[in-house]
Amino acid sequence: MYISLIAVSGVLCSFIGIYAYFRRKEMPGASTFMIYIAVQAIYIFAYAFQLSSDTLVEIKRWTILEYIGIAFAPVLGLKLILRYIGKSVSRVLSAALFVIPVITMALVSTNDLHHLFYKSMKFREDTSLPFVEVVIGEWYIVHGIFTFSCLLAGVILLSRQWTKTKKIYRKQLATLICGQFIPMISAFVYLMGLTPGGTDPVPFMMSITSAMYIWAILTTRMLTVVPIAKESIFESMREGVIVLDSADRLIDFNGAVSRMLPRLNNGWIGKKLDDSWQQLTGSPFPDVRRPNSMQEVQITAENGAVAFYQIRSSQVRSRNGELAGSLLMLIEVTEQKLLQDQLKEMAYYDGLTKIYNRTQFIHRSKEILQQARHRSEPVSFILFDIDFFKHVNDTYGHETGDQVIIHVVNVCQQIIAPEMLFARYGGEEFVLALPSASLREAGELAERIRTKLERSPLSTKYGTIKVTSSFGAAQYSEQSDTLEALLRDSDAALYEAKRAGRNCVRLAKEIPVRLV
Numbered sequence: 001m002y003i004s005l006i007a008v009s010g011v012l013c014s015f016i017g018i019y020a021y022f023r024r025k026e027m028p029g030a031s032t033f034m035i036y037i038a039v040q041a042i043y044i045f046a047y048a049f050q051l052s053s054d055t056l057v058e059i060k061r062w063t064i065l066e067y068i069g070i071a072f073a074p075v076l077g078l079k080l081i082l083r084y085i086g087k088s089v090s091r092v093l094s095a096a097l098f099v100i101p102v103i104t105m106a107l108v109s110t111n112d113l114h115h116l117f118y119k120s121m122k123f124r125e126d127t128s129l130p131f132v133e134v135v136i137g138e139w140y141i142v143h144g145i146f147t148f149s150c151l152l153a154g155v156i157l158l159s160r161q162w163t164k165t166k167k168i169y170r171k172q173l174a175t176l177i178c179g180q181f182i183p184m185i186s187a188f189v190y191l192m193g194l195t196p197g198g199t200d201p202v203p204f205m206m207s208i209t210s211a212m213y214i215w216a217i218l219t220t221r222m223l224t225v226v227p228i229a230k231e232s233i234f235e236s237m238r239e240g241v242i243v244l245d246s247a248d249r250l251i252d253f254n255g256a257v258s259r260m261l262p263r264l265n266n267g268w269i270g271k272k273l274d275d276s277w278q279q280l281t282g283s284p285f286p287d288v289r290r291p292n293s294m295q296e297v298q299i300t301a302e303n304g305a306v307a308f309y310q311i312r313s314s315q316v317r318s319r320n321g322e323l324a325g326s327l328l329m330l331i332e333v334t335e336q337k338l339l340q341d342q343l344k345e346m347a348y349y350d351g352l353t354k355i356y357n358r359t360q361f362i363h364r365s366k367e368i369l370q371q372a373r374h375r376s377e378p379v380s381f382i383l384f385d386i387d388f389f390k391h392v393n394d395t396y397g398h399e400t401g402d403q404v405i406i407h408v409v410n411v412c413q414q415i416i417a418p419e420m421l422f423a424r425y426g427g428e429e430f431v432l433a434l435p436s437a438s439l440r441e442a443g444e445l446a447e448r449i450r451t452k453l454e455r456s457p458l459s460t461k462y463g464t465i466k467v468t469s470s471f472g473a474a475q476y477s478e479q480s481d482t483l484e485a486l487l488r489d490s491d492a493a494l495y496e497a498k499r500a501g502r503n504c505v506r507l508a509k510e511i512p513v514r515l516v
Helices: 002-022 030-051 056-084 091-096 099-109 138-160 167-191 202-220 227-236 255-260 273-281 334-348 358-375 389-396 398-413 439-454 483-499
Strands: 118-123 132-136 240-245 250-253 294-300 306-317 323-332 379-386 421-426 429-435 458-460 463-465 469-475 505-507
Touching: 002 030, 030 056, 056 099, 056 118, 056 138, 056 167, 099 138, 138 167, 167 202, 240 255, 255 323, 273 294, 306 334, 334 358, 358 379, 358 421, 358 429, 358 483, 379 389, 379 398, 379 439, 379 483, 389 398, 398 421, 398 429, 398 439, 398 458, 429 439, 439 469, 439 505, 469 483, 483 505
Parallel strands: 469 505
Antiparallel strands: 118 132, 240 250, 240 323, 294 306, 306 323, 379 429, 379 469, 421 429, 458 463
16 A cells, blocks of 8 residues: 555656646746656655565665655755745856765665665565665765755745745745655654654655645646746836736735835735825826826825826736736836926927027917918017117126026016917017917007016116117018018018117008908
């Protein structure tokens, strides 16, 4: 019966090896695992044949074959565990681990020549079974210490990962710990002479560990996922990752998200993301429910620091195609956003005054003209510049000249409406586009600006400087139906204001408006 149980253990090992071979493309470290299972199966079957042997010569022959498994299985198991927890070892150290097993294999094979492993081997007289009584040699002790160390190291390494492993993967971890711990204890009991009749319990115990492996394979997909290694990758990612179930409840997140959202902790797990996001950031969760969608969000920290993130969503489906949940990836784009804003600032706005530059004004004004044609509404333009600006630069310097330009912009912004388009046209010259405004209304606005500037002198380190401007305005008409023509008419009216002594407003010749 004992031989039959051992044979069952070997069959179970073989089954695991065959399964691993067919799933090798899905398994990290498949080759190491298959070799590990193979040497265990060799050990188990060789021991079964040893128990059925009648002569000491046959027993010695099967013992040599047993040690293919006994010598190499502990090292292969340790390597498998190191891969499972995501720890890499150098090739030199990996090769060094096999030095003692190789020596053991050589000494067992040639034991009759030196007796360093077994000093003697003979049949036991107190049992009818072919059990052999051995007197161990020096290298047997060395090999035993090494084997026990490998098994103990595996148990310690796996046990240290217990608190770091999510509950869903702890069944795998417990299976691997038992796979190391049970043979280690069994071997220890055998060496202490505590087993009935001096039988080796390790092969029998391997039937238990093999059954546990099969259970773990079928219930937790132990061979197709390496949760601790994946956990290390998950936590080391720079991008934040949030895992949701099919009901949009938060079930997991990595450390990067914790840094992005400092208030996020395990207490939020199980809550709906919509409610959680509102409480965590103070803003509604962006609409990224559609597969492979992406949106940019702004998050303000408690210290007032503003950060920008791209949120990308992807669905997670089970093997049968059902929706299992979704992954949200948060990628910080603060630097890119700030750079983009700077480039936009340079492309759209004047560097000194922060109002639109000439290029952007022309682009937007053409859109205003097109809308005016479509709606049959008037539109007017005002062109003005600062009187005697060259004299200011020559007398007080360009720094003071810049102060004058900024002063004019600030005064204008106190009067103009938000829907009006205001830009620096060049140097000390400015331009306004007034949607839905007639020429008379444009003239009235220009007069208010002129009066405000005249009554708002600029204080500088050189004293008070009186700032005035000359204005010219024109309205869209059939004769001036392009932006170029309107600006040309406004410039002509501005020239008339200068001829009239400056600090005044002149309107282009009014022509009956008929929009098409």
